[in-house]
Amino acid sequence: MIAAFQAQPQVNVRQFIAQYRFAPYGLGEVALELLLAVFIKYFGDELVYKTHPHEPGEISIQSFNQIELLVNQPEPFAQFEKRTLDDVHLTVLRELYALFSSTPLAVGALPRLRDVVLLLKHWFAQLPKIARAEDGYDDPQTKQFIQCLKKLDHAGPFDFLFQQLPAVWGYAADERFDEAVRQKLLHGVQVCREQLEQRLEQVEQAIFEGLLPLFHVTGNTFDDLADAIQCWYNALHVHQRDSTAAWQTPASKALLTHLKDTQHLRQVIYEDLPGSNNFGLGKVADWNTDNIKVYLRKVKEGLDTLQKYATLVAPPIVEVENGECYPTAGRTQMKVIYENQEELQIHVKIPPNATEVWVSYHGDPTAPNAQRQKLTADTLLSMVHEGVATAQMVAVDGEGNFSSIYTLQLQAKTWVDDRDAYEWKIPNPKDSKDCRVIFRAIADKLLKTQKVSKAEMLELLQQLIQEYQ
Incomplete structure (x- = not known):
């Protein structure tokens, strides 16, 4: 049977069934179905089934129910046609399989047409939608490649791989499918695959770059x-x-x-x-x-x-003496680092288009239940002496409109660095003022870490005074 088919290009299905149903073979329905299944399996992609031989296209046999119909109700003109895959076709199958499959072929194995088409179909379906939107590409061949893949279900495996897909890169159906066509096809598919797989990243990068100036x-x-x-x-x-x-x-x-x-x-x-x-x-x-x-x-x-609809009220004017100022966050916040708490002065002034400034040491001063201090004139803020490290303030005009919230953060300069478990680090003092601050910082650190009690500290200081008198 196999040898007979290899020797002729077409086999009429009805005649084929009749030949093996009667003498000398006399096969029953089940035996005929098994015989036909083996026949189809053996030839695989080399076999083309058509019910209308003179019309384009082919019918894919994918279930045993189709084989039952072929045995019991064969179409009068249905036939199997032999399709021979030459070395160039087989090379294309192998390379496309390797390009889209994560599982390598066994040594000596040949991928089937249907397997390669399914790989392409699965790969395309897994891409994000934006990658499959053809209007996002400038290259006309990439657009055609996407259009071709979208119509994959409407084409036979052989026609798709060796007619429609090569046509994207200029192949005509009446041309010989040779090595030059193979190289152009595989190069084009690889380029398109890379473009589609990178598309989402490119779109996200374009959005990111567009947001930067905004x-x-x-x-x-x-x-x-x-x-x-x-x-x-x-x-x-x-x-x-x-x-x-x-x-x-x-x-x-x-x-x-x-x-x-x-x-x-x-x-x-x-x-x-x-x-x-x-x-x-x-x-x-x-x-x-x-x-x-x-x-x-x-x-x-x-x-x-x-x-x-930005605010029409300017924020409070803050001026600092005897402290280092570091504006942050679009100048709506300011950090002040001071050396001497008693010498630090913070002046809060009302901007020209406001009537007062509200200050809160516990959150948003505009909140309904906020505990706030209302300043109706330029004021020397006393927050340091109250032991408060953060203040939020807004300017308010006569109509009740607020400025943006201005946040002031105070931080004492670190004179004693105790991050090392075995030693403390102190800066080199520049003058007697620095010496006083460092002595005070060391004393505070010793008391805070309970190295000595307050009474012991006083006794130590008195001893030092006596030693230097």
């Missing part, structure tokens, strides 16, 4: 962007953060909701923000088209809206 980022890392967004949010006035305000737009509401926390920024800018109801674009990986410009435009619209 938030005035000076660096070029994700941490730089996160810091800039945090500074932007912290600088917003309390009324700007009110997402229920009538002037808020869908874009500005989305920014307020999703950018107040930058801990998981990648998820925020690639999933949560574009996928929010107010943006309506979906996660970046799930985009069906290139929405980079649309996304960045929505972010800019939201930022512009919030900027339009």
Whole structure:
């Protein structure tokens, strides 16, 4: 049977069944079905089944039910055709299999057409949607490659691999499928595979780079962007953060909701923000088209809206004497490092367009139940002498509008470094003033760590005084 088929290009299915149903073979239905199954399995991809021989295409036999119908109800013109895969075709199969499979072929094994097509189909289906959106690519061949894969289910394995797919790179059906065609096909497929697999990363990078100027980022890392967004949010006035305000737009509401926390920024800018109801674009990986410009435009619209309604009240004016000042977070915070608590002076002045300044040592001074100090004139703040390390303040105008919250943090200069378990480190004093501060810092550290009691400390100091008199 096998030898007979190898010697002729076509076999009529009805005649084939009749030949083995009657003498001298006399096979029953089950035996005929098994015989046909072995026949189909043996020839594999070399076998083409058609019910209409003169029409294009082929029928894939994938279940035993189809074999039962072939034995019991064969179509009158149905036939098997022999398809011979030459060395070039087989090389293409092997290389495509190696390109898309994580499992290497056994030594001497040949991949089947159907197996290679299934590998391509599975690989394409696993790609994020944005990678399968053909309008995101400039290369026309990449676009055609994607279109070809989207129509994969409507083509036979042989036609797809050796007709439709090579056509992407200029192969015509009447051409000879030779080594030059093979090289062009495999090179093109490999290039397209790399482009599709890198597409999501490229889109995310384009979004990242587009956000940098919108938030005035000076660096070029994700941490730089996160810091800039945090500074932007912290600088917003309390009324700007009110997402229920009538002037808020869908874009500005989305920014307020999703950018107040930058801990998981990648998820925020690639999933949560574009996928929010107010943006309506979906996660970046799930985009069906290139929405980079649309996304960045929505972010800019939201930022512009919030900027339009920025506070009209300037923040409190803070001047420091005898302390080192370090403005942070968009100049809405300032850290002050001082050497001598008694000499440190903090002047709080009311800005020209405000009538008073509210100060709280326990949180937001604008909160309804906040314990606040109201300053109606320029004031020397007494927070240091009260033992308070942080103060938050806002300027208020006559209509009850607030400035952005200004946070002042105080920190005593470290004179005794006790991070080492075996030794303390102190700076080299410049003058008698530094000596006094260092003596005081050492004494405070000894008392705090309970190295000596207060009484013992006084006794030690008296002994030192007597020694130097």
